[in-house]
Amino acid sequence: MASLFTKPKKKIVFLASGRGSNLRAVLENLKKGKIAGTGISLITDNPACKALEIAKEFHLPSQVLDFKSFEDKSAYHKALLDRLLELQPELIVTVGYMKILKPEIIRAFPNSIINIHPSLLPAFPGLGAQKQAFEYGVKIAGCTAHFVDEGVDSGPVILQGVVKIKEGMSERDLTLEILKEEHKILPLAVQYFCEGKLKIQNRKVSIQ
Numbered sequence: 001m002a003s004l005f006t007k008p009k010k011k012i013v014f015l016a017s018g019r020g021s022n023l024r025a026v027l028e029n030l031k032k033g034k035i036a037g038t039g040i041s042l043i044t045d046n047p048a049c050k051a052l053e054i055a056k057e058f059h060l061p062s063q064v065l066d067f068k069s070f071e072d073k074s075a076y077h078k079a080l081l082d083r084l085l086e087l088q089p090e091l092i093v094t095v096g097y098m099k100i101l102k103p104e105i106i107r108a109f110p111n112s113i114i115n116i117h118p119s120l121l122p123a124f125p126g127l128g129a130q131k132q133a134f135e136y137g138v139k140i141a142g143c144t145a146h147f148v149d150e151g152v153d154s155g156p157v158i159l160q161g162v163v164k165i166k167e168g169m170s171e172r173d174l175t176l177e178i179l180k181e182e183h184k185i186l187p188l189a190v191q192y193f194c195e196g197k198l199k200i201q202n203r204k205v206s207i208q
Contacts, residue, residue: 010037010194013089014060015097016044020051022095022116025183026190027058035187037194041087043080045099067099077102084108091193094148095186103150111200113148114193116186118178120144120160125153130178134171140164141174143182145189147200156205158198159185 012030016023023042029035042055045067055062063083070076081104084092092113094101106113119129121144124136133141142162149155161181165174192198197208 007036007196010090011040011088012037012091012093012190012194013040013084013087014042014051014055015092015094016042016049016051017046017098018049018051018096020049020054020095021179022182022186023051024054024058026093026095026187027054027060029187029191031058035191035194037091037190040089043083045076045080045097051095077105081105081108091190093186093190100152101148106148106150111147114158114186114189115146115148115153115155116182116189117144117146117153118175118182119153120162121146121153121157130175131171134165134174138165141178143178143185145185147205156200156203158189158192158205158207161185 014023027039030037030039039060042051042060042062044051044062044064047064047066052062065076065079065083067076084105085108090112092109094113094115101113117129119133120142124132140162142160144160145158147155147158161184163174163177163181192207199206199208
């Protein structure tokens with residue numbers, strides 16, 4: 001029998017567009033009981049994304065809102081908001097979701113959306129962050145788990161993973177090394193959120 005003092009698990013919705021390796025990383029930690037949360041849905045804008053296969057493997061309900069099927073793109077964003085409001089998640093995790101969330105969604109779920117970005121923000125926001133870092137010639141790269149705000153990759157930083165760029169490393173090598181760090185810090189950020197350990201003050205996130 002569960003303890004009367006056991007906190008209920010946080011309801012989590014995932015947004016994805018692509019291969020879903022970060023989705024797998026979080027779902028594996030949920031399955032192992034490392035995160036006090038429950039995945040209630042995957043929503044994707046891409047009916048061909050591999051994240052759907054991963055969701056099926058972990059028995060996570062999935063929903064497709066095919067972005068290309070919406071002639072009026074604003075209707076897509078409204079449909080996404082409506083779906084999220086129906087689900088009422090306590091946390092939304094974007095795992096390779098390739099659309100910018102509209103302000104209406106961010107305002108509906110304040111400080112409750114976590115994204116993973118493949119750079120040490122605020123350096124190299126936006127698309128192709130690994131390529132940007134590699135071509136710039138930085139000596140240290142990495143990834144950032146952060147809260148989503150109304151800017152582009154500009155929300156409060158939760159955790160960062162560091163990758164040292166070694167002599168002879170290719171852009172692909174760098175991308176794969178960063179991905180390994182993403183798989184570490186994103187589940188941890190979700191874990192801290194679900195345990196109520198993250199506090200935001202003046203843009204700075206502290207872990208209690």
